[in-house]
Amino acid sequence: MATPVDVSQPSETSAPAEDHGHDHPAHLAHHFESPQQQFYSGKLGMWLFLVQEVLFFSGLFCAYAVYRANHPEVFQYAHQFLSVQWGGLNTAVLIFSSFTMALGVRAAQKSQQGLLVGCLAITIACGFVFMGVKYVEYKEKWQHGLLWGTLYNPEEHGEHGGEHGAVAHDDTDHGADSHGEDAGSAAAGHDETTAHDEEGGEAAANADSAEDTATEGAGEAPAAAEGTATDAAVPITPATAKGSELAPPGSAPSGTVPAEVRVEAGEHPPEPKNVHIFFGIYFAMTGLHGLHVVVGIGVLGWILKRAMAGEFSSDYFTPVDLVGLYWHLVDLVWIYLFPLLYLIN
Amino acid sequence: MADTHAGHHDDHPQVGHVVPVWILTAVWITLMVLTLLTVVLAQLNFGPFDLLIAMGIATVKATLVCLFFMHLYWDKPINSAFFLASFAFVFLFVSMAIADTGQYKDAVEARQVDVPVVLHPDEAPAP
Numbered sequence: 499m500a501t502p503v504d505v506s507q508p509s510e511t512s513a514p515a516e517d518h519g520h521d522h523p524a525h526l527a528h529h530f531e532s533p534q535q536q537f538y539s540g541k542l543g544m545w546l547f548l549v550q551e552v553l554f555f556s557g558l559f560c561a562y563a564v565y566r567a568n569h570p571e572v573f574q575y576a577h578q579f580l581s582v583q584w585g586g587l588n589t590a591v592l593i594f595s596s597f598t599m600a601l602g603v604r605a606a607q608k609s610q611q612g613l614l615v616g617c618l619a620i621t622i623a624c625g626f627v628f629m630g631v632k633y634v635e636y637k638e639k640w641q642h643g644l645l646w647g648t649l650y651n652p653e654e655h656g657e658h659g660g661e662h663g664a665v666a667h668d669d670t671d672h673g674a675d676s677h678g679e680d681a682g683s684a685a686a687g688h689d690e691t692t693a694h695d696e697e698g699g700e701a702a703a704n705a706d707s708a709e710d711t712a713t714e715g716a717g718e719a720p721a722a723a724e725g726t727a728t729d730a731a732v733p734i735t736p737a738t739a740k741g742s743e744l745a746p747p748g749s750a751p752s753g754t755v756p757a758e759v760r761v762e763a764g765e766h767p768p769e770p771k772n773v774h775i776f777f778g779i780y781f782a783m784t785g786l787h788g789l790h791v792v793v794g795i796g797v798l799g800w801i802l803k804r805a806m807a808g809e810f811s812s813d814y815f816t817p818v819d820l821v822g823l824y825w826h827l828v829d830l831v832w833i834y835l836f837p838l839l840y841l842i843n
Numbered sequence: 844m845a846d847t848h849a850g851h852h853d854d855h856p857q858v859g860h861v862v863p864v865w866i867l868t869a870v871w872i873t874l875m876v877l878t879l880l881t882v883v884l885a886q887l888n889f890g891p892f893d894l895l896i897a898m899g900i901a902t903v904k905a906t907l908v909c910l911f912f913m914h915l916y917w918d919k920p921i922n923s924a925f926f927l928a929s930f931a932f933v934f935l936f937v938s939m940a941i942a943d944t945g946q947y948k949d950a951v952e953a954r955q956v957d958v959p960v961v962l963h964p965d966e967a968p969a970p
Binding site: 533534537538541542545546548549550552553556559560563564567568582586589590593594596597599600601604607608812813815819822823826829830833834836837838841842843 | 855856857858859861862864867868870871874875878881882885887888889893897898900901904905908909911912913914918919921922925926928929930932933936937940941944945948951
């Protein structure tokens with residue numbers, strides 16, 4: 499029953515019983531002239547799928563690019579909550595898994611069954627390690643309220659609770675009830691309105707930042723923070739705030755404190771507006787990528803099972819090759835995600 | 844290209860290209876070195892070139908993966924052509940979107956100054 503035709507499924511289905519009388523390899527589907535044609539067709543099909551994957555991810559990369567182009571300060575602020583160590587570890591793990599995958603394809607091409615099984619197993623293990631690290635990272639974000647949209651409430655959690663939270667909650671009566679975590683954001687919005695009114699709008703962002711820093715500094719006892727607080731108080735006056743706006747951030751205009759100084763003084767840089775959008779983008783991009791890793795683990799498991807059954811050899815290794823291509827693409831996406839999300843200066 | 848190997852040896856596939864282990868290993872080591880490099884360079888401040896450098900290194904890494912891990916170096920050129928075409932379209936997509944958003948950036952910002960973002964309208968204190 500030469501059923502039409504799962505290219506990847508060799509042997510049984512195209513059993514010779516009612517075949518067309520010529521002898522051909524068991525894995526060759528009847529609508530292909532030769533194993534070569536079948537191989538190159540399958541490969542082209544896989545590449546077309548990868549093209550689709552690139553375009554699929556590009557929507558999120560586009561969202562990233564547009565938002566970063568318009569609000570670089572959000573990215574500069576928020577990336578400090580991502581751990582370069584974890585991200586770097588995951589980069590190394592994925593690159594290593596790509597390496598073992600490539601070795602696996604080579605083993606299949608050379609009919610080295612044991613090596614193929616070993617390489618596939620290591621690749622799958624790397625996939626699990628990657629997801630494990632992602633779990634640790636996600637859990638940490640979750641615990642600190644560093645999430646998307648309305649779930650973004652860092653004030654309620656961890657070290658930030660002592661700084662922003664205390665100030666914000668004084669302004670409202672929601673501190674203790676179940677909606678307490680929401681109150682912080684709302685109050686922050688309110689504060690901003692006031693600031694805008696006083697400064698006449700344009701310089702508000704800078705003034706906000708300075709205020710934040712000042713309150714943080716006051717909240718924390720250390721001597722270093724005190725210096726920061728006084729320094730940061732400078733740009734609150736409209737004149738200096740205006741001056742700082744003319745110069746690009748970080749270029750240390752006279753009369754204002756460049757962002758680096760405040761950071762070096764042991765402070766978090768002041769929080770800009772709409773940080774939750776960074777985490778929306780972060781979770782969407784890494785989430786979609788993580789989903790691809792999970793799917794990759796699945797198909798690799800399927801390939802591993804078939805490899806253990808001895809289905810692959812130098813005569814027929816197409817499925818190994820094509821799944822390998824998919825796995826490398828997942829690696830490719832991460833190669834861009836890592837610097838874009840974790841390594842912002 | 845790859846077909847030239849056919850039939851030389853039992854263990855040689857009729858199709859595809861068997862990449863030597865030393866090439867795969869060299870590519871892997873290069874990728875790791877480049878990863879380290881991009882992490883180190885990210886600690887330094889090159890101003891506007893930061894992103895350019897990071898993306899440049901990422902593109903070199905991606906090219907290595909494509910050429911050698913994904914066999915494009917030995918493959919039929921049509922696969923590379925399709926894959927590169929996808930990036931051409933991504934470039935169009937992203938660059939047009941950025942150019943577009945740049946056109947009304949000022950208007951949006953001017954508006955945002957007066958309209959604070961309130962995540963939870965119900966919870967907002969009375970003005």
